[in-house]
Amino acid sequence: MKTQLRKKPAARPFFQYPRKWLLAALLFSQTLLAIDVYQFDTPQQEALYRHLTEELRCLVCQNQNIADSDADLAKDLRQEVAQFVKQGKTQEEIIDYLVQRYGDFVRYSPPVRIDTIVLWTLPFAVLLFGGWGLIRTIKANNQTNAAAIAKTHSQPTSADSPTEPDS
Amino acid sequence: MKKSTSTWLKAILPLIIFIGFVALLMSGIGKNPRLIPSPLIGKPAPDFALPSLHDPKRIIRKQDLLGQYYLLNVWGSWCPSCRVEHPMVSQLASSGLIPVYGLNWKDEPENAKAWLQQFGDPYADILVDYEGRTAIDFGVYGAPESFIIDKKGIIRHKVVGEITPQVVQNELIPLIRILDAES
Structure with a gap:
């Protein structure tokens, strides 16, 4: 057993660790694979394309957006989005186009509507409810603490022998 | 008396919330997350x-x-x-219940023809969507998918995934009866 050799951390430079390279390659491979190159006329168009493909859900692999997904359908949808952006369509027009075909499910942020209002308000309601409960508990604790302190502190003044207050 | 009921309620409240939460999560377990309702049903x-x-x-x-x-x-x-699903699609087509058309999606025509030669061609006609643009218009996100389109060109129903005997019995035949009654 070469325990001594193993315990000593070798002072090798980073590029001599093949496993780290492998890990780095694995981490980046997925995002790199899904990149296809589209030429846009303006940086604004490119930004819109980026924003849209990150905002739209891939329907095949549902926990990915269409920018990151390597699914065939995601590629097709990226192509559609790129074409629309180049034609000068607005963000709303492009999102509407896809929602008409695939439903609200393609959007990662659901629209605010009557049937989605619970979805949008519930987290804030829970937060408010929790905050209210927290404040109530803290106040109640403070009151009992104050009462307990008042009780222990009042004893030395009334009694002759000094007693040590509780820490 | 009143105070005791309120403390009792307070003690049981977290349990009630917990049970409600579990019920909410349980209701989602049996559902298929791959089934995305199509917004096109009832539309041309x-x-x-x-x-x-x-x-x-x-x-x-x-x-x-x-x-x-x-x-x-x-x-x-x-x-x-x-x-x-091919045997079921073939059976449906040969039964004469409903004409069956094929949409060959993102496929090489030679491969499609070879496939049909091997397994049989039940389709009244086959449309070739090589680029997949029409499929996007139909909101297709996987294969197989099937649409029932009425005589006015309105999409009446969508089957995501395989056409099984259950789908034919429970979804297609009742709809075909309605469509027959309309015409």
Whole structure:
């Protein structure tokens, strides 16, 4: 057993660790694979394309957006989005186009509507409810603490022998 | 007395919230997350003009298929589930219950033809969507998918995944009865 050799951390430079390279390659491979190159006329168009493909859900692999997904359908949808952006369509027009075909499910942020209002308000309601409960508990604790302190502190003044207050 | 009921309620409140939460999560367990409801049901089918698989010079348009209800089956030779449903699709087509058209999605025509030769061709006609643009218009996100389109060209129903005997019994036949009553 070469325990001594193993315990000593070798002072090798980073590029001599093949496993780290492998890990780095694995981490980046997925995002790199899904990149296809589209030429846009303006940086604004490119930004819109980026924003849209990150905002739209891939329907095949549902926990990915269409920018990151390597699914065939995601590629097709990226192509559609790129074409629309180049034609000068607005963000709303492009999102509407896809929602008409695939439903609200393609959007990662659901629209605010009557049937989605619970979805949008519930987290804030829970937060408010929790905050209210927290404040109530803290106040109640403070009151009992104050009462307990008042009780222990009042004893030395009334009694002759000094007693040590509780820490 | 009143105070005791309120403290009792307070003690049991977290349990009630917990049970409610569990019920909410349990209700989602049996559901298939792959089933995305189509917003196109009840709306006119998108326009299409696609070449026929067997005669690429002939273009099939949406208007050509109006006046009858039919089932549009999205498939590809690359799709394993399409092979699974193929006997059922063939049976449905030969039963004469409903005309069955194929939408060959993102497939090489030679592969599609070889596939049909091997497993049989039940389709009244096959539209070739090589680029997949029409499929996007139909909101297709996987194969197989099937649409029932009525004689006015309205999408009445969508089947995501394989057509099984249960789907035919529980979804297609009742709808075909309604469509028959309309015409």
